[in-house]
Structures are given as structure tokens and as C-alpha cells.
Amino acid sequence: MKYLFGPVNSRRLGLSQGIDLLPAKICNFNCIYCEVGATTLHTCDRKEYSPTRDILEEIDTLLAGKHPPIDVFTITASGEPTLHSGLGSIIHHIKHKTNKPVVILTNGSLLHVAGVRSELMAADIVIPSLIQPGKKVFEK
Numbered sequence: 001m002k003y004l005f006g007p008v009n010s011r012r013l014g015l016s017q018g019i020d021l022l023p024a025k026i027c028n029f030n031c032i033y034c035e036v037g038a039t040t041l042h043t044c045d046r047k048e049y050s051p052t053r054d055i056l057e058e059i060d061t062l063l064a065g066k067h068p069p070i071d072v073f074t075i076t077a078s079g080e081p082t083l084h085s086g087l088g089s090i091i092h093h094i095k096h097k098t099n100k101p102v103v104i105l106t107n108g109s110l111l112h113v114a115g116v117r118s119e120l121m122a123a124d125i126v127i128p129s130l131i132q133p134g135k136k137v138f139e140k
């Protein structure tokens, strides 16, 4: 599988089936602590950086076969998942095919975009996290 990974045991979420929407590494930030490494495409543009159809096919393949009894689907990325323009379709597809909760891990910086908020409304849990050393740096 190219886009699916795990499942991984998450303290917060239980057994989590990961879905990685982006090739490394596309983000609107370039955090020095990023576990994926340096940002290679630094952008705020939402695009179909990986074929949505291929991601959906992998999800269908997983669901058609034997897989561990996962607790959640977690959408993340080698970068910022809300930059993927197919995010809404992918969330809806999972919700249509399963009764498992869909979780999105995001840096939250695109939540001011109405389209992003609208797509995320279909998810069950949105976990925004942005690590910064204080109010001044955060506002900057």
C-alpha cells in the first residue's frame, strides 16, 4: 500500500488505520522539529497532490480483505493533509463504506478557509496541533 499505513496503536485513538495524503513533503509550514524533515514544497495552495482515486482504491482494498479490528481511520500526511483538495471526498468515502470514526490530524492553519471547514465537518474528530514557544511567536 502506498497511502495506507499501520494500523498503529494510539494512546488517544486506539487502533488507528493511517492514511497519508501527500508525498513528502508538502506543507505550509517548515517546523524545525518536523518528523518528516524539511518542507520541499512550501505552499498554501490546495491541490490533488496524490490521486484521490488511488487513495480510495487502497481504502476499498483494505476493507475488502482481512484487516485487524481497527478503531478509527486517521487521515494525516507527509505534510499538511488539508492541502489535499480531495480531502472531503476521502472523508465521505470512508464514512459511506464503514461505521468507523474518521480523525484528521492538522496544523489547523487552513481552518479560516470556508471550504476546508466545510470538508472537515464530515469528519468525526479534528485534532489541530501547532507547537510554538509563546503567544508572540504564535501571532507572528
Ligand code: SF4
Binding pocket: 027, 028, 029, 030, 031, 033, 034, 035, 036, 039, 078, 079, 080, 107
Ligand atoms: S506543520 Fe506539521 S507537517 Fe508541517 S512542517 Fe510543521 S510539523 Fe511538519
